[in-house]
Amino acid sequence: MTFRARLQQAIIGLVAVATGASLFIAQRQNDASHREMLDQLFEQQFASFRREQQRDIELAEKNARRLSESVRLFAVLEAGDPDAYQVAKDEMRLDDFDFFRLIDAEGAIIDPPTGTRANAGLFSAKLQEPIHEQLKPASPQNGMGVGYVVLRPEERSPQRIYRVLSAPIRNFDSTVGALVIGQEMSGFESSGETKFDLKGGLWLNGQLIGDAFSTELSGEIQRQLGNGTELTKTENVERVFRHEGAGYRLNAHCLNSGSPFPPAYYVSVFSLAGFEAQQRRLIWQIIALGVGAIVLASLIGALFARQVTQPIQSLVSATQSIQEGDFQPAIIPGPTKEMRRLADAFLDMGAGLALKERYHSVLSMVADRRVAEELMAGKIPLGGELREVSVIFCDIRGYTALSAGRDPREVIELLNQHMGALTRVVYRHHGVINQFAGDAIMILFGAPTDNANHAQDAVQCAREMRAERERLNAETHEPLGIGFGIATGKVVAGCLGSENRADYTVIGDRVNLAARLCSLAAAGEIVMDDQTRAKLPESVLSAATEPLKLKGFSEPVIAHRLVS
Numbered sequence: 001m002t003f004r005a006r007l008q009q010a011i012i013g014l015v016a017v018a019t020g021a022s023l024f025i026a027q028r029q030n031d032a033s034h035r036e037m038l039d040q041l042f043e044q045q046f047a048s049f050r051r052e053q054q055r056d057i058e059l060a061e062k063n064a065r066r067l068s069e070s071v072r073l074f075a076v077l078e079a080g081d082p083d084a085y086q087v088a089k090d091e092m093r094l095d096d097f098d099f100f101r102l103i104d105a106e107g108a109i110i111d112p113p114t115g116t117r118a119n120a121g122l123f124s125a126k127l128q129e130p131i132h133e134q135l136k137p138a139s140p141q142n143g144m145g146v147g148y149v150v151l152r153p154e155e156r157s158p159q160r161i162y163r164v165l166s167a168p169i170r171n172f173d174s175t176v177g178a179l180v181i182g183q184e185m186s187g188f189e190s191s192g193e194t195k196f197d198l199k200g201g202l203w204l205n206g207q208l209i210g211d212a213f214s215t216e217l218s219g220e221i222q223r224q225l226g227n228g229t230e231l232t233k234t235e236n237v238e239r240v241f242r243h244e245g246a247g248y249r250l251n252a253h254c255l256n257s258g259s260p261f262p263p264a265y266y267v268s269v270f271s272l273a274g275f276e277a278q279q280r281r282l283i284w285q286i287i288a289l290g291v292g293a294i295v296l297a298s299l300i301g302a303l304f305a306r307q308v309t310q311p312i313q314s315l316v317s318a319t320q321s322i323q324e325g326d327f328q329p330a331i332i333p334g335p336t337k338e339m340r341r342l343a344d345a346f347l348d349m350g351a352g353l354a355l356k357e358r359y360h361s362v363l364s365m366v367a368d369r370r371v372a373e374e375l376m377a378g379k380i381p382l383g384g385e386l387r388e389v390s391v392i393f394c395d396i397r398g399y400t401a402l403s404a405g406r407d408p409r410e411v412i413e414l415l416n417q418h419m420g421a422l423t424r425v426v427y428r429h430h431g432v433i434n435q436f437a438g439d440a441i442m443i444l445f446g447a448p449t450d451n452a453n454h455a456q457d458a459v460q461c462a463r464e465m466r467a468e469r470e471r472l473n474a475e476t477h478e479p480l481g482i483g484f485g486i487a488t489g490k491v492v493a494g495c496l497g498s499e500n501r502a503d504y505t506v507i508g509d510r511v512n513l514a515a516r517l518c519s520l521a522a523a524g525e526i527v528m529d530d531q532t533r534a535k536l537p538e539s540v541l542s543a544a545t546e547p548l549k550l551k552g553f554s555e556p557v558i559a560h561r562l563v564s
Contacts, residue, residue: 007309011301012294019290026282034275041198042251042268049255049266053146053163060165060181061144063092067169067179077104077169077177082113088179098162101131103178107139137260138166140178147261148204149182161185161202161209164261203252203265213269217243221269224250237265240272247272311339315346322350384494384507389447390458390486390532391511392431393518394422394465395440397481415439418480421472422465429461434505440518447493447506455488455535459562462486462526470524481523487514488531509553516550517559526562533560 067073070091076084084102092100102110109132134149145166150159162182169177185202201210201218203225208218220243237252249272252265311331318329328350331343396402396418403411419436426433430451432444443461446454462484473479491508510529517527533542541563547556 007305008298008301011297011304015293015297016290019286019293023283023286023290026286027279030279030282038249038270041270042253045198045200045268046251046253046266053255056163056181056183057144057146057165060167060179063167063179063181066091073169074171074176077102077110082110084110085112097181097183099182101135101138101180101182103135103138103140103166103180105140105176107136107141107178109135109180135164135166135180137262138164138178138180139260140168140175142166142260143168145259145261146256147259148185148202148255148264149261150204150209151182159209161204166260198268198270200269201267203267205262208267217248217269220248221250221267225252225267247276311343315343318346318350322353328354384492384496386490387447387493387506388454388489389491389493389506389510390445390454390488391491391506391514392443392445392458392462393440393485393514394443394462394482395438395518397483397523399439402478402480414478418469418472421468425464425468426461429457429464431457431461442511444493444506447491448504455486455532456537458486458488459526459528459532459536459540463562466524466526483518483521483523484526485514485516485518485521486526486528486532487511487517488529488535489513512552513550513557516552516557520548520559521561527559528562530558530560 067088070087073084073087073091076087088100088102101112104110111128131149131151134151137147138145147164147166149162149164151162152159161184163185164180164182166178166180168175169179199212201208201212201221203209208222213221220241224239224241225237236254237250239250241248241250249270251268251270253268255264255266257263314331318331321329328347331346419441422441423433426441426443430445432447434442434444436442443458445451445458445461451457466482466484469480469482487510489508489510491506491510493506494504495502496505496507497503510531513529517529521527527545528542536542542560543563545559545561548559550557
């Protein structure tokens with residue numbers, strides 16, 4: 001993948017991550033605000049029920065206190081006389097209630113006479129027993145209580161929900177009976193679509209009562225409440241569920257905690273369809289913005305990547321050119337100051353490499369390439385080191401007569417052809433050409449780098465140099481004869497000269513001995529000293545000479561001629 005593609009990918013990735021993060025944060029904030037709104041809505045609705053219930057409780061207590069001051073009522077209550085209803089009616093204000101009942105001190109409900117305000121024309125005689133059955137918890141001994149009952153005013157009329165409040169009637173310190181007041185509840189009927197689509201119902205005796213819910217939704221609510229088992233564990237229940245593809249939130253609050261009547265729960269259900277639609281619109285809006293941002297970022301990224309990558313690609317091409325030997329490549333300057341400085345630095349580096357390459361080329365021409373590499377690497381300091389080496393001297397026999405009277409340019413051309421062919425042989429055997437001196441070549445084995453087989457390599461190299469010369473002689477009209485001298489031993493190897501100008505060379509009597517042996521060798525002969533002979537295997541045949549008196553050596557020297 002190219003740098004431009006990676007840069008665009010990174011920009012698009014960052015925009016995509018930012019879009020995803022924005023979507024996540026927006027959803028979280030929207031969920032939190034929506035939940036807070038629902039909590040407030042449920043709380044307001046339940047608080048409204050609480051206030052209404054508290055008002056009715058206070059009114060029931062007020063009527064009970066008023067009855068507590070009626071001596072005439074005490075008498076009829078003790079006798080269980082139905083006339084007690086007429087006495088109570090005269091003493092109380094019942095305009096806000098739909099019916100009331102009186103209970104004697106033993107907890108028995110006194111049947112009201114037909115047509116009294118106690119029935120208020122709501123209940124037939126056949127329905128008195130169900131009414132009294134549901135009002136049993138309203139015992140004088142149970143104190144103040146709030147409950148909810150489901151009654152039918154007529155035999156075939158629909159069920160209606162009534163809130164009942166029981167308050168004890170006291171005569172000083174003794175309880176002589178109880179007053180039960182009932183009021184029909186509103187708010188559980190279907191009110192159609194509202195701003196918040198909030199519906200309510202009553203959970204009583206294992207049933208969800210109220211026609212605000214459809215039959216299917218009512219069944220799902222009952223399943224969410226575990227058919228009432230969940231309501232026995234706590235006074236408040238909260239659920240979120242889905243029904244027919246829409247989300248709902250359910251809250252159930254106990255309306256009469258601690259009352260002797262069966263617990264009743266106000267169930268509020270809020271449809272989340274509108275909120276989910278809003279969430280979907282928000283998601284699509286953010287996605288649309290994100291896609292637009294990605295497209296815009298892609299265009300801007302492509303433009304920016306082009307401005308950045310063109311100079312970089314130019315530098316990459318320039319690097320390849322330098323690797324191929326072109327140290328002055330064309331570079332496109334970048335749009336920024338930093339990119340232009342980088343291009344200038346790269347050109348300066350190329351110029352430096354070109355200069356270094358020229359130095360290396362010149363150095364390789366005036367010194368052996370291995371010596372040049374060691375010098376370039378700084379591994380050969382000024383001074384010397386003791387090394388065991390093998391030295392070859394090779395020169396042309398009859399060179400003086402060959403060059404006499406000839407054009408120097410012809411002589412140099414002849415020598416260059418001769419030296420070039422022999423140099424290739426030397427390099428094949430890991431030899432180091434120390435110097436060319438006229439028609440002579442000085443070759444080292446074992447310096448400047450170690451070579452454990454320097455003596456064998458030197459002898460084998462001399463053999464192939466001789467063979468190469470014989471091959472050339474067969475192809476030219478001017479054959480040349482060459483002789484070889486080889487000596488092995490300790491020498492001092494290193495740079496000789498000053499800090500500004502030095503030559504790599506070796507110094508020692510082995511160098512002088514190799515030169516002397518070379519001067520004694522006839523054309524095609526390879527002459528070596530004792531130490532060289534000692535390092536060769538027995539399979540290499542040689543013939544020892546008589547002791548030789550050589551210039552510069554006080555003792556006679558035994559030499560060996562290599563047998564072809």
